[in-house]
Amino acid sequence: MTGSPALAIGGRELALGGHTWVMAVINLSPESRNLRTVAANPGQALEMAREFAALGATIIDLGGQSSHYDNPTITDAEEIARLVPAVELLVADGHLVSVDTWKPAVARAGLEAGAHLVNDTGGLTDPDMRALVAEWKIPSVVVYVEGAHPHDVGEVDTGPDKALRTAGALRRRLAELAAEGVHEVIIDPGIALNYRGDYGAYTNTQLDVIRASRHLHSLGRPVLIPIPRKREDHRVMAYITMALEYGADLIRVHDVAHACDLVDLFGRTPPELKR
Numbered sequence: 001m002t003g004s005p006a007l008a009i010g011g012r013e014l015a016l017g018g019h020t021w022v023m024a025v026i027n028l029s030p031e032s033r034n035l036r037t038v039a040a041n042p043g044q045a046l047e048m049a050r051e052f053a054a055l056g057a058t059i060i061d062l063g064g065q066s067s068h069y070d071n072p073t074i075t076d077a078e079e080i081a082r083l084v085p086a087v088e089l090l091v092a093d094g095h096l097v098s099v100d101t102w103k104p105a106v107a108r109a110g111l112e113a114g115a116h117l118v119n120d121t122g123g124l125t126d127p128d129m130r131a132l133v134a135e136w137k138i139p140s141v142v143v144y145v146e147g148a149h150p151h152d153v154g155e156v157d158t159g160p161d162k163a164l165r166t167a168g169a170l171r172r173r174l175a176e177l178a179a180e181g182v183h184e185v186i187i188d189p190g191i192a193l194n195y196r197g198d199y200g201a202y203t204n205t206q207l208d209v210i211r212a213s214r215h216l217h218s219l220g221r222p223v224l225i226p227i228p229r230k231r232e233d234h235r236v237m238a239y240i241t242m243a244l245e246y247g248a249d250l251i252r253v254h255d256v257a258h259a260c261d262l263v264d265l266f267g268r269t270p271p272e273l274k275r
Helices: 042-055 076-092 104-112 127-136 162-179 199-211 233-245 256-265
Strands: 006-009 012-015 021-027 059-063 096-100 117-120 140-143 185-188 224-226 250-253
Touching: 021 042, 021 256, 042 059, 042 076, 042 256, 059 076, 076 096, 076 104, 096 104, 104 117, 104 127, 117 127, 140 162, 162 185, 162 199, 185 224, 199 233, 233 250, 233 256, 250 256
Parallel strands: 021 059, 021 250, 059 096, 096 117, 117 140, 140 185, 224 250
Antiparallel strands: 006 012
């Protein structure tokens, strides 16, 4: 946060402290398993964005590449073709738009189309991505990922003190980024990414990271908790509830209506955006 009480995105200020901003997911990848957030075309993405904004979401996170390791890795050109028309429509309609990608060429195309934020599921490890966000001087999300990117993962580490160890890795990453001119960084512990391995153990690790998210907050940057998708809706609600209870600055969600309602219930509804 670099000492600032607000996060500046797209010429607007998101006040931090005591409330939680909702980032709503819209997938432009037909391969995605999260069917309720898949848009078949840019027009449908715009309709969904308007619906999510009316519910209380502030940022729309657009992705053209499914991050599940079982799904195909599409080319930069195909991802750009899926993403850019939707970015242009949503920006023209006044939405704050995030581009969800680990590919620098895709991120650049999204920014040139008007996107306000890069959500890098590659963890800002690619030198070209780091140079891009430094050049554009825009906020970026650094996602903790155990691999080069979400399609390059093995079995997840479910060892003890995961939040503490994740915070340590992110602290080192933040120092590297600062040295390269990247300062406006949001941190994401990566607990919504898919990994191979013991599903039950990973579920417990996801919960443990949220419970110990004080270690993430100690880094002094806005903390985004990505809400994992589960087969059971009530478990998703439990993750949202925990993220709010433990003071997430932002939550990234597929279940937007329920998330916004819980933000309100917990008294964490943000103030009006300042321009």
